[in-house]
Amino acid sequence: MKILVAIKRVVDYNVRVQIKRDGSGVATDGLKMSINPFDEIALEEALRIREAGTDTQVLVVSIGSQSAQQQLRTALAMGADRALLLSTEDESQIQPPLLAHALLKLIEQESPELVLMGKQAIDDDANQTGQMLAALWGRPQATFASKIELAAGLATVTREVDEGLELIRVELPALITTDLRLNTPRFVKMPDIMKAKRKPLEIRPLVELDLEPTPHLETFAYEPPPKRQGGHKVDSVAALVATLKAKGVIE
Template sequence: MAALRVLVGVKRVIDFAVKVRVAPGGAAVQAQGVKHSLNPFCEIALEEAVRLREAGAAAEVVAASVGPRASQETLRTALAVGADRAVLAEVAEGATVGPHEVATVLAALVGRLQPQLVLLGKQAIDDDCNQTGQLLAAMLDWPQGTFASRVQLEDGAVRVEREVDGGLETLRLRLPAVLTADLRLNEPRYATLPNIMKAKKKPLEVLPAADLGLPGGSPRLRLLQLQEPPARAGGEKVENVPALVEKLRQSGRI
């Protein structure tokens, strides 16, 4: 089987350990002055691509992101983990791009880079979006394997094991194909200090997203309002089980 090029889509998100706050006005979350990192599901997709290259099944791993200039930091992390080069489709700081817009830009990058396999995280933790991979596969008219928990390359095809409600489903897809990574696909590695230093010398290309077909105007998916959850009420002790049942009945729980 000839070694192939793998394109990995990655996203810069607010770090999972940061307590999310709603910005004044309720139109977005507070993103200024907080730590950002690589989306955890994108980390899994990147790790799988790097493992394929280390096994000799892939010749090159290209990390791509759609976001503001600050997303270069995320791409440098991807390079330190093992990507060979990176491409940033830059949008203005604060610009909103939805799954359809991201998929459109990634489809244009696929046309430029000619990968045989595209790997994405199954969802983003900041907006819970899980549609980009499916939209991209539809735009490219490629087969798709979503929520992949096991990936095995074969001659001209990829075998994907995915979790479904009834158990496990195995698909055999002809290449080229689009895959989205599930949590159980692998355990991502940490970027070591030597690799972080080496990543500074790896190529990182910045292209205007508009040159890659980013649709103008408002995105198709719009966030109307955000609200923080109400504060939890304090607990209340009861003397015995009958008192507990009575409290539950009074509150309409039973």
């Protein structure tokens, strides 16, 4: 079967971002960039499905600037068979409705049986693209997956929900978004990086998809969050408990 995995290039989760001096956005120039960690889990899952023995092709897709080639190369080194970049230099365009419509066009061309992506990107934290794509595609969705079992055209997915673990069964083709507990992505080895250089990475301008205008949000202010006033210390356990009681936090 064919699995389409969507990945996003984001600021590495270990890097603290700053707002640009003029307040016009988040300063990302020169920061370490990575595959969105939840998307990396999605890719790892696709590779494990292929390695489990079914005849599977893993196509990895990213929508973004030319620099996202770097993350697609990493994905190829992890083991993806093919990579495709839908390139656009206008990053303010990259919002869930647009991503969903663009990925839908690709689905129409590639006919995957499974589409995997992270539950959210750690930059805009929208948590929307997968659900929107599944809606437009008219296919089932299973979000926040922590376990995926495929058999006979069906996927049984364990979902991490606030109340515990929810199990649902969906007919393929389907879209699944991945959560942290699903797997631990592999490390890329040097020979794989060399091999990945020979794998196909296609670049197509996003405009070639000829998308209708999609709904979007306009961001008009960027601010730092309110600062916590910490720094107060006590010198004994008794003083700690007394302070907590005085604050009414414990009885």
